Amino acid sequence: GAVVSQHPSWVICKSGTSVKIECRSLDFQATTMFWYRQFPKQSLMLMATSNEGSKATYEQGVEKDKFLINHASLTLSTLTVTSAHPEDSSFYICSARQTGGGKAFFGQGTRLTVV
Amino acid sequence: LAKTTQPISMDSYEGQEVNITCSHNNIATNDYITWYQQFPSQGPRFIIQGYKTKVTNEVASLFIPADRKSSTLSLPRVSLSDTAVYYCLVGDLAGTASKLTFGTGTRLQVTL
Numbered sequence: 455g456a457v458v459s460q461h462p463s464w465v466i467c468k469s470g471t472s473v474k475i476e477c478r479s480l481d482f483q484a485t486t487m488f489w490y491r492q493f494p495k496q497s498l499m500l501m502a503t504s505n506e507g508s509k510a511t512y513e514q515g516v517e518k519d520k521f522l523i524n525h526a527s528l529t530l531s532t533l534t535v536t537s538a539h540p541e542d543s544s545f546y547i548c549s550a551r552q553t554g555g556g557k558a559f560f561g562q563g564t565r566l567t568v569v
Numbered sequence: 570l571a572k573t574t575q576p577i578s579m580d581s582y583e584g585q586e587v588n589i590t591c592s593h594n595n596i597a598t599n600d601y602i603t604w605y606q607q608f609p610s611q612g613p614r615f616i617i618q619g620y621k622t623k624v625t626n627e628v629a630s631l632f633i634p635a636d637r638k639s640s641t642l643s644l645p646r647v648s649l650s651d652t653a654v655y656y657c658l659v660g661d662l663a664g665t666a667s668k669l670t671f672g673t674g675t676r677l678q679v680t681l
Contacts, residue, residue, distance in 0.1 A: 458612075460612070488668070488669055490671075497656070497671045497672065497673050497674050498613070498656075498671040499671075500668060500669065500670055500671070503668055545610065547612045547613075548612075549612075549613075549669060551669075557603065557615055557618060558603075558615075558669055559615060560605075560612035560613045560614070560615075561612050562611055562612050563610065563611060563612045565610065
């Protein structure tokens with residue numbers, strides 16, 4: 455299947471700093487990418503949907519100024535957690551859907567720990 | 570968006586066939602049904618996708634009745650490594666605005 459690479463796999467940062475997570479579709483173009491967060495033993499919660507070249511659409515309750523999403527190219531989307539706090543510690547997962555629709559493929563996830 | 574309902578958990582012994590059913594009563598005409606598998610601390614992995622009747626690949630089969638209000642993922646002869654959470658998603662693949670929303674998933678535990 456298609457490959458979606460997420461980087462970094464894990465990151466530890468100090469409270470108040472910002473962290474950027476990258477999501478790349480390696481062998482296909484992705485017009486649409488999704489960002490999720492997942493807490494232990496829970497399902498994936500959709501945070502936002504990003505379309506290449508346009509502003510992301512955030513789910514209700516997700517602060518767009520805190521979770522900055524940039525989808526500048528058909529193969530790269532980034533999620534920046536700004537002014538991170540311990541409650542932002544979670545597992546963040548991206549997904550990319552092929553241009554024109556079709557299956558969505560997921561990155562391996564990023565474990566963020568804010569201390 | 571079609572909401573999905575799955576059993577929270579299932580247990581099986583190694584070597585048995587496991588069938589996980591997902592209900593999606595308000596599935597739309599353009600919606601496809603997709604199943605993903607997730608291991609701890611990993612992103613979901615695509616298993617199988619279908620629109621109607623039966624789809625089979627090297628790892629699983631997907632059965633979809635004529636009314637498409639439910640679907641069943643069938644895993645033949647499971648092994649310990651099949652212990653994971655399985656998610657059923659329903660959505661319009663062609664619509665770029667179509668969101669991928671996860672339900673609770675089914676936690677499958679395979680034992681000897």
